[in-house]
Amino acid sequence: MEQEKKKTIADKIWDFLASVKLAIVIFALIAITSIIGTILEQRGDPANNLQILTRLFGESLAPTLFSISEKLGFMDMYHSWWFTGFLVLFSVNLIICSIDRLPRIWKLIHEPIGPLPAEKIRKFAVGKEFTIRGKPDSAKDSVVFALRKAGFHAGEVKEEQGYSFFAQQGKYSRLGVFITHFSILFILIGALIGIRFGFKAHLNLPEGAVSAAAFSGNGREIRFGFEIRCDTFHVDFYGNSDMPKEYRSWLTVFKNGREVLRKSITVNDPLTYEGITFYQSSYGIVPGSLNQGIFIFNTVSKDGKSTTINPRLGDSFDIPGTGISAKIIDFSPALRVDEHGHAVTYANQMNNPAVLIEFSESGKNTFSGWLLKRHPETWQLPNGSRVEFLDYWGVEFTGLQVRKDPGVWIVYFGCIAMSIGLFIAFFMSHPRLWVTLVEEKNTTRVMIGATTNKNRSALERRVDKIVSILGKQQEGDK
Numbered sequence: 030m031e032q033e034k035k036k037t038i039a040d041k042i043w044d045f046l047a048s049v050k051l052a053i054v055i056f057a058l059i060a061i062t063s064i065i066g067t068i069l070e071q072r073g074d075p076a077n078n079l080q081i082l083t084r085l086f087g088e089s090l091a092p093t094l095f096s097i098s099e100k101l102g103f104m105d106m107y108h109s110w111w112f113t114g115f116l117v118l119f120s121v122n123l124i125i126c127s128i129d130r131l132p133r134i135w136k137l138i139h140e141p142i143g144p145l146p147a148e149k150i151r152k153f154a155v156g157k158e159f160t161i162r163g164k165p166d167s168a169k170d171s172v173v174f175a176l177r178k179a180g181f182h183a184g185e186v187k188e189e190q191g192y193s194f195f196a197q198q199g200k201y202s203r204l205g206v207f208i209t210h211f212s213i214l215f216i217l218i219g220a221l222i223g224i225r226f227g228f229k230a231h232l233n234l235p236e237g238a239v240s241a242a243a244f245s246g247n248g249r250e251i252r253f254g255f256e257i258r259c260d261t262f263h264v265d266f267y268g269n270s271d272m273p274k275e276y277r278s279w280l281t282v283f284k285n286g287r288e289v290l291r292k293s294i295t296v297n298d299p300l301t302y303e304g305i306t307f308y309q310s311s312y313g314i315v316p317g318s319l320n321q322g323i324f325i326f327n328t329v330s331k332d333g334k335s336t337t338i339n340p341r342l343g344d345s346f347d348i349p350g351t352g353i354s355a356k357i358i359d360f361s362p363a364l365r366v367d368e369h370g371h372a373v374t375y376a377n378q379m380n381n382p383a384v385l386i387e388f389s390e391s392g393k394n395t396f397s398g399w400l401l402k403r404h405p406e407t408w409q410l411p412n413g414s415r416v417e418f419l420d421y422w423g424v425e426f427t428g429l430q431v432r433k434d435p436g437v438w439i440v441y442f443g444c445i446a447m448s449i450g451l452f453i454a455f456f457m458s459h460p461r462l463w464v465t466l467v468e469e470k471n472t473t474r475v476m477i478g479a480t481t482n483k484n485r486s487a488l489e490r491r492v493d494k495i496v497s498i499l500g501k502q503q504e505g506d507k
Contacts, residue, residue: 046122047129055119062115066106069098072229072246078104105247107224116217123210131207138200144186144193145463150478153463155488157477157496161503165191165466168473172464175498179491181462191466191473198460203482205453212450215443222436232307234259235315235426239283243431251431253305256283260291261420262312262427264379266403271363271380276312278427304433311428314362314377322424324357324384331413348414352390359385360421364399372399382421458484460491475499 036044045051068085069078078098083091102109150156161168169185169192176183176194183196230243230251239258242250260279267274275295282290282302292300299308320342329335330350340346345356363376364383372383387397388410400418401407408415460481467474477495481488 043125043129046125048122049126052119052122052126055115055122059112059115059119062103062106062112065098065103066112069103069106070246071107072105074246075099075104113221113224116221120214120217123214127207127210134203134207138203142184142195142197142461144188144195144465145478147465147467147476150463150465150476153478153480155479155481155485155492157492158475159496160469160472160474161499162472164471165468165473168466168475171499171502172466172475175495175502176462176464178498179494181491183462183464190468193466194462194464196462199457200459202453202457202459205450205455205457208450209447209454210450212443212446215446216440219436219439219441219443222439223434227434227436228432230431231310232429232431233311233313233426234278234429235318236260236262236423238426243429253431254303255289257281257307258283259427261422262425263420264312266380269403271376271378276309276427278309278429280307304435306432308430308432309427310430313426313428314379314424315426318424319360319362322360322421324418325420325422327417327419329415329417348410348416351412351414353395353410353412353414354389355416356387356389357384358387358397361385361399362424364401379421379425382418384418384421386416458482458487460488462492464495 069081075095079091079095082094082098085091086094098104102111106112151158161171172192172194173183173185176196181196181198183194186193186195228245228251230245232240232243234240234257236259239256241256242252244250258281260281262276262278264276265274266272277293277295279293280291280300281288282300290300290302294300294307294309296309299306301307323339323341325337325339326346327335327337328346328348330348332350334350336349338346340357342357342360345354347354361372361374361381361383363374363378363380364372365375365381367373372385382402383399385397385399388395396411399407400416402418402420405417408417410416458481460479462477462479465476467476477492479488479492
C-alpha cells in the first residue's frame with residue numbers, strides 16, 4: 030500500500046499502459062469493430078449497407094442504425110481516426126509491456142549457472158535421488174556420458190565430497206514472446222501504412238481502351254502516374270456449359286508514352302507496376318457496343334488458302350480462291366435455338382457468340398447460317414471452304430481490381446517474424462539441470478534437480494533417460 034501511495038502520476042500511467050487487461054480490452058474492441066467492418070461494405074454504395082442493416086434488424090431500425098454507423102465512420106472504418114487510434118494504443122501497449130518485462134527476462138537469460146547445494150537441488154519439482162556403485166571419481170564419466178546422451182553439455186566442478194554438474198539450454202527461447210510482440214507491431218505498422226498511403230479501386234477497361242486512373246468505392250478518381258491498355262480479353266468455359274473456367278486479359282503499360290510492360294493476367298496471376306497491382310476480377314459487355322465491334326475471321330478456301338479479315342457488322346467480304354462473297358447480317362452474344370426452332374439471345378454476356386452470315390455467288394444468295402465461336406463445326410461451308418470465327422473484338426471490358434499497399438512487405442516480414450516467435454514461444458523451452466555426486470562409503474549418491482519455464486513433461490523424460498542410462502551402465506559393470 031505504501032508503495033502504491035508513493036507512485037507518481039507517470040508511474041500510474043505507465044502501469045496502466047503496461048497492463049495485460051488493457052491489451053485484452055483493446056484487442057476485443059479491434060476484433061468487434063472489425064466484424065462490423067466486415068459485415069458493412071467499406072466505401073461502398075450506401076444503398077447496399079442500408080439493405081444489409083434492413084435484413085439484419087428490420088425496416089424500422091435500419092435507417093437509425095445506418096445514420097449512427099455513418100456518423101461513427103463504420104462505412105469507412107479502416108480509415109477512421111478511432112480505428113487508427115485503437116491500433117496505435119495497442120501498439121503502445123505492446124511496446125510498454127515488452128519494455129516493462131524485458132529487463133527481468135534479460136537478467137534471467139544472462140544469469141550465470143553454477144553448482145548448487147544438495148538441499149536446494151532436492152527442492153526442485155523435477156528431480157531424482159539414488160545411489161550407484163563406486164566412488165564419485167569413477168562415476169563421474171558415466172554421469173557425463175548420460176548427460177550428453179540426454180542432450181546436456183554440462184559444466185563440472187570438483188567439490189570436497191564429490192562433483193557438481195550444471196547445464197542449461199535454450200535460454201534465448203525466453204525472448205520468443207518479445208519476437209511475437211514486435212512482429213505484431215510490424216504488422217500493425219504495415220497495415221497503417223497501407224491504410225494511409227495505399228488504396229483499393231476498380232476499373233472497367235474495354236478492349237482497346239487506355240486509362241490512367243481507377244475509381245474508389247466512393248467514386249474518387251485515383252491516378253496511376255502511367256497508363257494501362259486492355260489489348261484483348263478472352264473467356265474459357267467448362268465444356269458446353271456457361272460456367273467460366275478462366276478469364277484472361279492481355280494488358281500493356283505505358284509510361285510517358287512509351288510501352289514499358291506487357292502481360293496477360295488471370296484471377297490468380299496479377300500485373301504489378303510501380304507498386305500498383307491489377308487483379309482480374311470480373312468482365313462484361315460494354316453498354317451499346319454490340320453493333321460496333323470488329324470481327325476477327327480466318328477465311329480458308331477449299332484448296333487451303335487462308336486470310337485473316339476484320340469486318341464489322343453489315344460489312345461484306347470475299348472468300349479468297351472462290352467466287353463466294355459474304356455479308357454479316359446479325360450478331361448474338363449468347364445464341365441458342367428455342368423449342369420452336371427460332372434463334373434467340375438468352376444472356377447479355379458473351380456466353381455463346383454467334384454471327385449470322387449470308388453467302389452469295391455470282392450475285393445470287395446461295396445459303397446463310399449462324400457461325401458459333403465455341404462450335405468450330407459451324408464454320409464449315411457446303412462448298413468445302415471455311416470461315417473461322419475467332420473473336421468479336423472491342424465489345425467486352427475487363428473488370429480490374431486495382432490495389433496499392435506500400436506496407437505489404439512490412440506485413441509479410443511481420444508474419445514471418447510472428448511464425449518464428451510463436452514457434453520459439455510454444456515449442457522451445459529453457460531447461461536448467463543440476464547433478465551432484467556425493468560419496469557415501471563405497472557408493473555415490475546422485476542427486477538430480479531440474480527446472481524449466483515450460484514443457485515440464487519433456488524435461489522429466491530427459492531426466493528419466495539420464496537415470497536409465499546410469500542404471501544400464503551399472504548393470505553392464507557387474
